[in-house]
Amino acid sequence: MSDECLIGQAQPEQYQTQIQEKSTRLTEQFARFNPPELEVHPSQPSHFRYRAEFKIWHEGDRSFYAMFNPLDRKTPVEITNFSIGSKLITHLMPLLLAEIHLFDELRQRLFQVEFLTTLKGQALVTLIYHRKLDENWEVIARELEAKLNIHVIGRSRKQRIVISQEYIEESFEVNGKTFDYRQYENGFTQPNATLCQTMLNWAVEQTKDRTDDLLELYCGNGNFTLPFSMNFKQVLGTEISKTSVNAANENIALNHLDNVYIYKMSAEDFSNSLLAKKEDETISRRVARMDLSQFNFQSVFVDPPRAGLDIDSCELVRQFDCILYVSCNPDTLEQNIEQLSDTHKIVSFAMFDQFPYTHHVESAVKLVRK
Known part of the structure; x- marks a missing residue:
């Protein structure tokens, strides 16, 4: 998310x-694909950001x-009003700063603070230093946890100290069912938790009444994967990040799901292997262990990074009758739809304003074979 919003440009009025303006721009950008009317899902105008990071600047x-x-x-802008932050972040910021001023063990050479909060009211605070942390720091950090009712992690070069736990818990209500998640420090999570829940409900609605299996690329910590388990006989997700794969498997167990499978592999390697574009024995063996013959894939879900799908991954998803695509970059989404437009058409088109007061926008499409 761009700094322009974080340094005070939020204007709720x-x-x-x-x-x-965003919805008009998006509608015009995709008009040539003849999509249905754009569904616009607004954000809360304030207290919508559930994670944030700040530099700590010292003057005397x-x-x-x-x-x-x-x-x-080079010139720091002091943040005194962070109205876009979750209510828990805005509550904790002055309390934490007071403790930093009170204890030299917390303040000395501290240069960054990261907040991660959830709808469940939990907070994980990471303090990052330009010095080695010692036992005195741990004692004060443990007292800080208890006093502010948070979880604390300390970081410095080649050092990471977890005071109690390295994750916090989140729950999303999707189609009348509660899904529980563990969200880890340094693991990717959607910053706008309320709108994330809206996106999950939209995605589940788009895939209701399916009788096939789902392939998911870029599954992350299982954010979408878990709710999709309601609509499909089986779900197979791939993800390159080891942290996210471990979190996804924990979340599967946490929700007692027996029809979801996660494999550590990049979307590019998986696509190249299935399309026989790249001969790599290691990758081929890993794909073979997935035993894809047990799946009846007719649907695919992708939520790629800003670069969108590479050409081969786009060719892979073309093989599916139903494609659900969530994008954080309309420009690369446009490019990918251009590649798919000769075989698929857009039947659902949505915008989720994850990042108010910036030019960024999250969009989603459902495509079906013509």
Whole structure:
């Protein structure tokens, strides 16, 4: 998310105008594909961001939260009003800063603070230093956990100290069912938790009444994977991040699901292997262990990074009758739909304003074979 929002550009009174501008831009950008009318899902105008990170700037005996203007990376901008942060983040920020000023063990050479919070009201705070952390720091950090009712992690070069636990718990209500997640420090999570829940419900609605199996590329910690288990006989997800794979498997066990399978593999390697574009014995053996013959894949779900799908992955998803695509970059989504437009058409088109007060927008399409 761009710093322009974080350093005080949020203007709730202009939110409706801004979201209208985004929806108009998106509608015009995809008009040539003849999609149905765009579904617009707005964000809360304030307290929508459930994770954030700040530099800690020191001036004499005083320290403060700081961000930097993209046009001036040398001059810190003090953050005193963070209305876009979750209510828990805005509650914790002054309390944490007071403790930092109170204890030199917390303040000395501290240069960054990261907050991760959930709808369940839990918080994980990471303190990052330019010095080695010792037992005195651990004692104070443990007291900090208890006093603020948070979980604390300390980081410095080649050092990571977890005071109690390295994750917090989240729950999303999807189609009347609760799904529980463990969200890990440094693991990817959607920053706008309320809108994430909206996206999950939209995705499940788009895939209701399916009788086949689902392939998911870029499954992350199982954010979408778990709810999809309601609609498909089996779900197979692939993900390259070891942290995310481990979290996804924990979340599967946490929700007692027996029809979901996660494999550590990049979308590119998986696609190249299935398309026979790349001869790699190691990858081929790993794909063989998946025993794809037990699946009846007719549907695929992708939520790629900003670069979108590579050409081969796009060719792989073309083989599926139903394609559900969530994108954080309309430009690469447009490119991928261009590649698929000769065989598939858009039957659902949605916008989720994950990042109010910035130009960024999350969009989603459902494509079916013509």
